Each structure stands twice: as C-alpha cells, then as structure tokens.
Amino acid sequence: MKEGVERLKKAYEAVEMLKALNLPVSFEQQQELSRLENEYITNEIIPLMIEEFEPFFEEIKSERKFELIYSPEDGLAIIPKESSQVKTLPESRNISQGERDLSKYSFNGKGPFNKRRFVLEVIKDYVRTHPSVTLMDLENRFPSILHTTRINGVVRKYEDVMQRVVASPDLKKRFFLKPDEIIHLADGTRVTVHNQWGSCFPAFLEVAEQLYDIQKHNN
Numbered sequence: 001m002k003e004g005v006e007r008l009k010k011a012y013e014a015v016e017m018l019k020a021l022n023l024p025v026s027f028e029q030q031q032e033l034s035r036l037e038n039e040y041i042t043n044e045i046i047p048l049m050i051e052e053f054e055p056f057f058e059e060i061k062s063e064r065k066f067e068l069i070y071s072p073e074d075g076l077a078i079i080p081k082e083s084s085q086v087k088t089l090p091e092s093r094n095i096s097q098g099e100r101d102l103s104k105y106s107f108n109g110k111g112p113f114n115k116r117r118f119v120l121e122v123i124k125d126y127v128r129t130h131p132s133v134t135l136m137d138l139e140n141r142f143p144s145i146l147h148t149t150r151i152n153g154v155v156r157k158y159e160d161v162m163q164r165v166v167a168s169p170d171l172k173k174r175f176f177l178k179p180d181e182i183i184h185l186a187d188g189t190r191v192t193v194h195n196q197w198g199s200c201f202p203a204f205l206e207v208a209e210q211l212y213d214i215q216k217h218n219n
Contacts, residue, residue, distance in 0.1 A: 008036045105205070107212035116195040120176050122208050123155060123193055127183055135189050146203045147194060154204065158182055158190035 011033045018025050104112035113121055123142065127133055135157060144153030152174060165171045175192045176182075183191045197204065208214055 005040070008040050011036050104217040106215045106217065107208065109213075112215075112217040115197050115201045118208075119154070119197060119201075119204055120181060120193045120195070122204075122212065124183055126211065127185065132186055134185060134187060135191060138191065142204070142207060146207065147197070147200045149194075149196070152194045152196070155183075155191050155193055158192045161192050 011029075015025055015029065015033060018029075102114070104114055105118045106112040107118070107122060107125070110121065110125070111118065123138070126141065127138075130137070135155070138155045139153070142154040144150040146154055156175070158177075161171065161175050161177070174194060174196050176195050177192055181192070183193070185191060205214065
C-alpha cells in the first residue's frame with residue numbers, strides 16, 4: 001500500500017506545482033493522475049473497505065434483511081424489508097446471537113476445535129506432514145476462493161499481512177498472529193491463517209474432508 005500512496009502523492013504534488021507556477025496541466029498528466037487514483041481505489045481502498053465491513057455483510061446475508069422485486073417498468077431492484085417482514089430462520093439455521101452454531105470439529109482424532117481454530121490446526125498439520133510445502137502449494141491446496149474475502153483468503157505471508165496492518169490496525173483481529181500461531185515453512189517463509197470464517201466455513205470443511213477423517217461434535 002505504501003508504494004501506491006507515494007506514487008499518488010507525487011502525482012498530486014506535480015500537478016499542484018504546475019498550478020502554482022501558472023503552467024498548464026497536460027492531458028497526459030491528467031490521464032496519469034486519473035489512472036493512479038483508480039488504481040489506488042481499486043487495489044487498496046476497496047479491499048480495506050471489504051475487510052472493515054465483512055461482518056456487516058455476513059449479517060445481511062444470514063438474516064436476509066432485503067428482498068428482490070421486479071416490474072416491467074422499473075426492472076430489478078433491491079429494497080430493505082420492513083422489520084415485521086423479516087422472517088425468523090428455521091431453528092436448524094438460526095444463527096442469531098445466542099443461537100449460533102457452536103459445533104466443534106476434530107480431524108484424525110485431534111481436537112475437537114471450534115471452527116476458526118479447526119482451520120488453523122488443519123493447515124498446521126498439513127504443513128507438518130508435508131515438510132517441503134511452499135506458500136504456492138498451500139494456495140493451490142487451500143485456494144483463496146474458499147473465502148468470500150479473497151484478499152485475505154486462507155493463508156497469507158506474515159510480512160504482507162503486517163504491512164497491511166499499519167494502514168488497517170483492525171486487520172490484526174482477522175488473522176492468527178500470536179507467535180505460536182505463525183506457521184514456518186521449510187524455505188523460511190512465515191505464513192498466517194485467516195480466522196474469520198462464518199458462512200464460508202463449509203467450503204473449507206469440504207476441502208479438509210478430502211484430506212482427513214473429520215468428525216463433528218454438536219453442543
């Protein structure tokens with residue numbers, strides 16, 4: 001993120017200098033400034049917004065506080081439901097506060113673990129049993145597509161996450177960052193695991209079931 005900020009800052013300063021000297025800003029300079037602004041917003045600001053509002057979007061998805069309507073005149077639209085219209089989820093799917101699914105999982109007799117810890121322990125065990133595994137290998141086995149917030153994915157390089165933490169301190173809450181939670185690969189790479197799973201957990205569980213004997217422990 002720092003490089004993107006610096007490039008954009010220098011572009012702004014160059015334009016301001018030209019204006020201060022009463023010199024024209026060329027069309028090419030305006031285009032380059034616009035390109036840098038769009039690049040910064042797309043690659044850095046929007047991903048940070050997704051991280052910040054991820055829990056909010058998860059709540060919206062689970063409670064369906066909106067509905068789709070269609071008319072030939074107006075086309076498709078999304079509107080919020082009135083509070084009286086919001087249906088209570090069936091008991092087996094109700095994940096409101098106090099009624100969340102708190103099931104735990106074990107693999108190959110290890111555990112049980114809550115969902116976020118299960119993800120961490122599975123990846124730690126996979127690294128332990130595949131000592132030559134690389135970060136790319138982990139991405140292939142546990143691809144970022146398993147999570148809706150793909151910028152965080154499943155596993156990320158520790159140093160990259162800590163650089164992002166500088167600009168977004170709240171990111172610390174979204175990864176396992178304690179010393180005993182950091183995973184060390186044979187090539188010296190340190191990796192950390194995303195700990196926000198919610199409705200994305202079934203996708204990870206499906207991959208884990210291809211590797212291990214999984215057992216669910218209900219409350």
